[in-house]
Amino acid sequence: MSLRQIEPKQRGFLIVNAHPEGAAQTVRRMWDGIEARTDGRKPVALILGHSAGYGLATLLAGLRQHGIRGVGVAFEAADTGRRTATAGWYRTTAAAQLAAEDGHDIRFVNTDAFSTDAKTQVTDLVEQHYGPIDYLVYSLAAPRRTDPATGTVHHSVIKPLGAAYEAPALDFAGPDPKISRARIEPGTEDETRATVAVMGGDDWALWVRALAARRLLADKFTTVALTYVGSEVTAPVYRQGTIGAAKEHLEQTAHDLNTSAMLKEKDGRAFTVVAGAAVTQASSAIPSIALYTAFLRTVLGERGFHSTAEQAVELWDQLEGRTPLVLDEAGRIRLDGWELEDQVQDRVRQLWADPEKGLEAARAGADWFMSQVRELYGWGVDNVTYGQPVETDLAWPTPR
Template sequence: MNFKQNIRGNVALGVNPLGRKQQVLNHINYIKNKSSYEGPKKVLIIGASSSYGLATRISLAFGAGADTIGISYEKGPKSKRNLGTAGWYNNIAFKEAAEKEGLTAKNFVQDAFSHEIKQEVIEYIKNEFGGKVDLVVYSLASGRRTDPNTGQTYTSSIKAIGDSVVGPNINMQKEDYYTETLEPATEQEIADTVKVMGGEDWELWMEALKEADVLSDGVLTTNYSYLGSELNHPYYGNGTLGRAKADCDIKADAINGLLADINGKAQIVVATAVTTKASSVIPFFPVYCVGLYKVMTEKGTHETPIMHMDRIYRDMIYGENAEYDKEGRLRPDSWELDSDTQAQTKVLIEELNEENFNTDKTAYDLFYKEFSNLSGFMVDNYEDQDVTIEELKALDY
């Protein structure tokens, strides 16, 4: 079967299942080539099939020896023209590798926002997963959410708040550098974005798990955030996305109160800028990334999701190098926000235009490769193999 990369704008439509398997194995080997570390042993990851969630799962399983439950909403193959989603194959590749190591790797491929999946996971923890979990990771990224209490569906909007924002962006399909205008959101769009991408579902999960008594004493729950710098505040931190992230801070305080009697903790982790399916479509963000990555690569501080998540858990949360801000948030993004890194990035971005944005002046090639990797293309160590649609359909998650 011939796998072809297909991009529309900055959205990947095609997938190479074998390439995704190889990338998962690459990430596993990255962890296995490092020493093991002491960490949690029973982990629930909500949003486990790609990017931060998948990287977290790989680090904890192959670095700390954790049994894991992963929840995601992915689609399997239907035909040669509809091979499903990359996350579908990520789940399968992870499960296969983890089970070879004697680890439990349970995949729930369902709507994580529903009450039904919460109860199914709780029953699995009680009956087949040792009864309790000691880490709950919330890493769910979705543009839509149906409120399980009302049945109403909400859609998020990536927009500014207050005034329009005008700036440069990159179209990877056309390899085009252009000016984009981001219009301000309405109050309803702001509220809907918070409803989808804020901390409400995280809190619902923790309430359900606590009520069911499947959280261990001293349980930790983490939620990934992003704050960025003054270079992207107009469209991120001060936009609808920033408002949703602020809601997660509020919900963290509520969850801390909920977990107080079992010595639990809710931890917001402010992550660094990395290439994900979501970050690729944020207006202006690709321009920031090709500038930032160039500077950080030269400094030796650029990270992919697997590198970043492993550092967070190995060195910070379960290590001795944790950095917190005054609000108590974990700040592994300090490398990105280093003053010299930001100053150099600012100068570089200001020099970009349609003639040089994709030259060796920037990290455009690196950004494009990392973006392609998400769908199983341009993967290191990949060797083409013959596979049929029937064999892909027979894969079991």
């Protein structure tokens, strides 16, 4: 037991502790916001990166609307006594409780998904309890990856390519958000290769091969990896930068998987899924993304800005054939049409052209963005009583 009083330890976008009840409440809110329905089949799914962002949304939408069975994988830290457990740890315990209450058969593994040991552990579990996988969802986001073949530790960077990047950004250091300037020097070839090694498609392909080697690919097996394109406003630091190089590799991996014998044998499919903008722990670390997202939220409003849960519902409907696949010319599933509509982007560019004036018009959007960042760690969540001792040492969920 570790009942203690905790307060947020925040520096800019970084918050180093999490509130267990606040984190759990965000999961319950997302769960309740997804309409429950019962489909006939209950596909087997493996979700890599289930504890945050689009991975969490895909897990909850899959459970609520399609009764998925299977395994979620994340790499989270337990309570140490000095620091709380990570928010993803607490979100997992909440998701496990909700799934159990609703009668779902889902197991959660806490491991470094990039490692060979993780692939062995998870495929053992899948083989023992579920059999062949219908869906593999790849939604991992990490700052580094150890290459299992060489032992080399690769570190990803967020940098432009070719020239330095200078742009407005949101600064939350003071009591009110203000405009600052971001300048990032271009990435080197080595940094680009390292970013591709972390965030590209190598590990995705290794997971598919690991399942195929154990004969755990179901007929018509489908695998998807989450990606992002975004606006021309942020393209220099994102789609045209080191991250963009990694995303291009991810998309090439989808093509390679689709033409591979192991997927052809099962009449399988591999897609990258272009999701829309979202406030995630990964996205908040990218310079200028906060300001862009605040402007986008201002333009679209609450109803026009599609949540991760709404996009996950749409993705599952496309994958399960309830609605047609929305594919672009590159064969990617698109969930981001609402973000990239011409009139939306035109208005965002107007705000971006004069960011100080734009922030005045988008003050509510900036406040919303920071509130969303805090909620990622369980802080500032409605219906949570802060200021009282809370149990922080929660056990990782085990099957009931």
